[in-house]
Amino acid sequence: MNKIPQEKIKRASEGLRAIAHELRLSVLCHLIEGDKCVHELMEATGASQSNLSQHLTKMRMMGIVDNEKRGQQVFYHIADPAWGDLVHVLQHIYCPEMCAEQPL
Amino acid sequence: MNKIPQEKIKRASEGLRAIAHELRLSVLCHLIEGDKCVHELMEATGASQSNLSQHLTKMRMMGIVDNEKRGQQVFYHIADPAWGDLVHVLQHIYCPEMCAEQPL
DNA sequence: TTATAATATTGTAAATATCTAATATATAAT
């Protein structure tokens, strides 16, 4: 009864791959707390400018994040809050102590 | 306030990678409906025996699925129901029409 | 206009992941 079309599974797996990387997932976790410009994300993650930019571009192209230019800075934010929910599920799996008794 | 330790992020990204593949995600979707033996998963996914077995092994080693021998068959099941929840979040993103008005 | 700061893009070598084919193992049936 849960018949998911193959094409959707393919796109979903591509979306997953877009966050299945230590640095990209780290960025996502920081963006959950609010918009951040590239510079802030560099400091928060310790990644190099070039490397971070490439990963941000990848996530933007996959529809995970979106960006917006303000002055000379570019601010990124999570495109669909469901990606934040997905991170919360991950926390339930890998950081159960942080989730305490909260249900999904 | 949502400070997630880097080590957890690393492990979570590894877990994500373990399902961020069309075939592996497809298997996961089938396992949501209940335990399946390798043979059934072969038919359901159309993958070759060898290829499927390798992907199942990878998911088992990453703690996504677990298996159990019954007679001459090996049945796989989702190890932690939270992985099923994660697939549901993906459905909200990529198959919204299937989720109708259900919240997470 | 020149310089500086913030971000993006490109080229590329190294690492990782993937698939197929072949082979191995273990269990059940004859």
Place this chain on the structure above:
DNA sequence: ATTATATATTAGATATTTACAATATTATAA
């Protein structure tokens, strides 16, 4: 014992991903 069935493992060629360095772009400041 032999054969058949179900699943796992290994080897190797190809494809994809990654990180770093260098360069480009764009907007602001001097």
